[in-house]
Amino acid sequence: MKNNKEKPKDKLVVDHDTYITSVPKDTGMHVKREVQGEMKAFIPGQILDIMVKEGQAVSEGDTLLILEAMKMRNRIYADCTGNVSRILVKKNERVVKGQLLIVIKTEE
Amino acid sequence: MMNIGDRIKKWFQKTTKLTMGGGENAIIKQKERGKMFARDRIEYLLDEGTFVETDLFVEHTAKDFGLKGKQLPADGVITGYGKINGRNVCIFAQDFTVAGGSLGEMHALKITKVMDLAGKMGVPLIGLNDSGGARIQEGVSALSGYGNIFIRNSRYSGVIPQISVILGPCAGGAVYSPALTDFVFVVDNVSKMFITGPQVIKTVIGEDISQEELGGAHTHYTRTGNVHFFAKDEQECFAQIKTLLDYIPSNFRSGIPEIKTDKPLREFNIEKIVPHDSKEPYDVRDIIHSIVDNSDFLEVQGGWARNIVVGFARLNGRSIGIVANQPDVLAGVLDVDSSDKASRFVRFCDSFNIPLLTLVDMPGYLPGTDQEYAGVIRHGAKLLYAYSEATVPKITLILRKAYGGGYIAMCSKHLGADLVFAWPTAEIAVMGPEGAANIIFKKEIDESLDPEKTRQDKIREYIDKFANPYVAASKGYVDAVVNPDETRDMLIKAFDMSATKDEKLPEKKHANMPV
Numbered sequence: 001m002k003n004n005k006e007k008p009k010d011k012l013v014v015d016h017d018t019y020i021t022s023v024p025k026d027t028g029m030h031v032k033r034e035v036q037g038e039m040k041a042f043i044p045g046q047i048l049d050i051m052v053k054e055g056q057a058v059s060e061g062d063t064l065l066i067l068e069a070m071k072m073r074n075r076i077y078a079d080c081t082g083n084v085s086r087i088l089v090k091k092n093e094r095v096v097k098g099q100l101l102i103v104i105k106t107e108e
Numbered sequence: 109m110m111n112i113g114d115r116i117k118k119w120f121q122k123t124t125k126l127t128m129g130g131g132e133n134a135i136i137k138q139k140e141r142g143k144m145f146a147r148d149r150i151e152y153l154l155d156e157g158t159f160v161e162t163d164l165f166v167e168h169t170a171k172d173f174g175l176k177g178k179q180l181p182a183d184g185v186i187t188g189y190g191k192i193n194g195r196n197v198c199i200f201a202q203d204f205t206v207a208g209g210s211l212g213e214m215h216a217l218k219i220t221k222v223m224d225l226a227g228k229m230g231v232p233l234i235g236l237n238d239s240g241g242a243r244i245q246e247g248v249s250a251l252s253g254y255g256n257i258f259i260r261n262s263r264y265s266g267v268i269p270q271i272s273v274i275l276g277p278c279a280g281g282a283v284y285s286p287a288l289t290d291f292v293f294v295v296d297n298v299s300k301m302f303i304t305g306p307q308v309i310k311t312v313i314g315e316d317i318s319q320e321e322l323g324g325a326h327t328h329y330t331r332t333g334n335v336h337f338f339a340k341d342e343q344e345c346f347a348q349i350k351t352l353l354d355y356i357p358s359n360f361r362s363g364i365p366e367i368k369t370d371k372p373l374r375e376f377n378i379e380k381i382v383p384h385d386s387k388e389p390y391d392v393r394d395i396i397h398s399i400v401d402n403s404d405f406l407e408v409q410g411g412w413a414r415n416i417v418v419g420f421a422r423l424n425g426r427s428i429g430i431v432a433n434q435p436d437v438l439a440g441v442l443d444v445d446s447s448d449k450a451s452r453f454v455r456f457c458d459s460f461n462i463p464l465l466t467l468v469d470m471p472g473y474l475p476g477t478d479q480e481y482a483g484v485i486r487h488g489a490k491l492l493y494a495y496s497e498a499t500v501p502k503i504t505l506i507l508r509k510a511y512g513g514g515y516i517a518m519c520s521k522h523l524g525a526d527l528v529f530a531w532p533t534a535e536i537a538v539m540g541p542e543g544a545a546n547i548i549f550k551k552e553i554d555e556s557l558d559p560e561k562t563r564q565d566k567i568r569e570y571i572d573k574f575a576n577p578y579v580a581a582s583k584g585y586v587d588a589v590v591n592p593d594e595t596r597d598m599l600i601k602a603f604d605m606s607a608t609k610d611e612k613l614p615e616k617k618h619a620n621m622p623v
Binding site: 016023045094 | 440474541547
């Protein structure tokens with residue numbers, strides 16, 4: 001538990017004012033925002049069933065696949081309307097938390 | 109018929125056998141695991157020759173799953189009382205060499221007995237936890253045992269200080285007892301705390317994580333906020349416990365300890381510690397070390413929520429609790445974790461009549477969706493609540509920045525601070541210069557022919573008018589602007605004057621504190 005005695009050099013902005021300080025690595029500020037259309041596994045588990053095909057049109061709220069975890073069949077829903085551009089997993093595949101499963105491209 | 113000599117011999121034989129716990133081999137195995145034998149721990153922690161054991165001869169009455177007739181010395185826990193630095197304490201130490209220190213009905217009964225003793229006599233309770241958990245063979249009786257302990261942890265909270273020391277596994281339901289106590293001590297590579305262990309996590313969720321990473325001492329000291337003190341080995345841990353006890357009273361009625369010590373070891377020199385640029389950081393502990401007796405400061409939860417510093421010190425011999433923003437980390441902002449850390453500490457001090465010193469230097473709350481979604485609103489409310497509820501002497505010293513809502517939260521006059529002092533470097537304002545310029549003077553800047561110059565002018569204007577303690581002082585929100593060189597003297601006088609404070613809260617059953 002030694003303090004590191006080097007001078008802090010990070011910047012932190014509070015109400016438009018910038019301060020020199022140290023920003024610990026696990027501070028939320030470093031977390032990337034979720035990207036719409038990138039459907040990720042919120043829990044580790046096993047892909048039980050995939051309900052869509054590449055190229056298929058989907059609406060927001062449609063069930064894309066079933067992820068079995070914690071002894072439950074968890075549904076992964078589309079978070080936007082568009083076309084399934086990539087399916088990165090297969091039936092029965094084991095996935096880790098945060099793993100990218102399906103990408104939906106929205107119409108622009 | 110046995111004569112007296114034989115009776116004494118029999119007692120001696122029984123006692124000797126029982127005090128060997130699980131036997132010599134089991135004790136050797138315990139040491140090989142890098143852990144001390146439970147009885148050795150008590151001997152090490154308590155003043156020599158002061159320990160009196162209770163309930164050595166208690167036996168379990170279980171009949172199922174192979175336990176019938178099985179001898180479990182002292183039913184796996186050593187209980188009793190003794191002294192630490194001359195003060196009475198009650199103590200229990202789970203004996204891992206006996207059935208893995210598992211908790212059964214009688215094991216729990218022994219613990220609740222010594223808890224009741226501590227509560228009645230008004231002495232600190234110290235629990236040395238080292239147990240595999242519930243004694244499964246005793247079934248629901250083991251669970252009832254835990255329940256009986258939790259209710260006492262809760263009901264004695266605020267009556268006597270309760271200290272938990274995690275000297276081995278403390279998992280599942282068992283870990284809630286320490287969570288209900290005032291201070292939790294952990295030791296590197298020895299302590300393990302979690303609700304569901306790695307095996308269960310692996311089976312049910314499929315995640316792979318080691319015991320140490322999930323619930324080891326370092327994890328808890330730096331990430332979870334569940335513990336208060338971290339030691340590299342058991343001996344260091346016991347030394348920390350003794351140090352802590354010297355700062356706190358034995359019960360809520362006994363006065364705060366007074367130990368005469370010397371002046372701070374280092375000279376106070378504000379220009380050497382605080383940078384000229386108010387946006388630059390410094391370590392607030394340097395200030396603390398320069399004003400408290402002997403430069404002794406016992407930091408609590410030093411590894412977590414490091415943007416706020418809390419801990420114990422003495423001024424003129426009497427204990428105080430200190431809460432201070434830390435400009436070195438996250439510019440000393442308030443956020444979810446620091447609000448939790450500070451409010452728990454404030455409430456402990458208030459429970460035991462320990463006066464509070466608050467040092468303020470912070471620019472506001474940590475911005476971001478992470479904080480908002482984590483509930484910075486309800487967590488931040490805890491700090492406002494804790495300071496408002498506290499009736500101990502509350503002395504505040506504003507060192508530098510005190511902006512916006514954070515100014516209120518850091519024990520301002522409005523939350524009942526008895527005396528608020530400020531250094532000439534204090535900036536008590538609704539927000540910082542750049543933020544203010546962008547908002548208050550937005551129209552002028554936008555309409556100006558040279559917006560950047562106007563902006564800089566307005567920032568300077570704002571700094572001149574508001575980045576100081578005098579506006580707040582003119583309203584009586586600051587009682588005195590003090591010469592930094594006289595800080596220690598001013599504080600000693602302030603706490604001396606406040607020692608006879610008597611303040612009562614409106615009558616109620618109990619408050620609904622935001623949690």
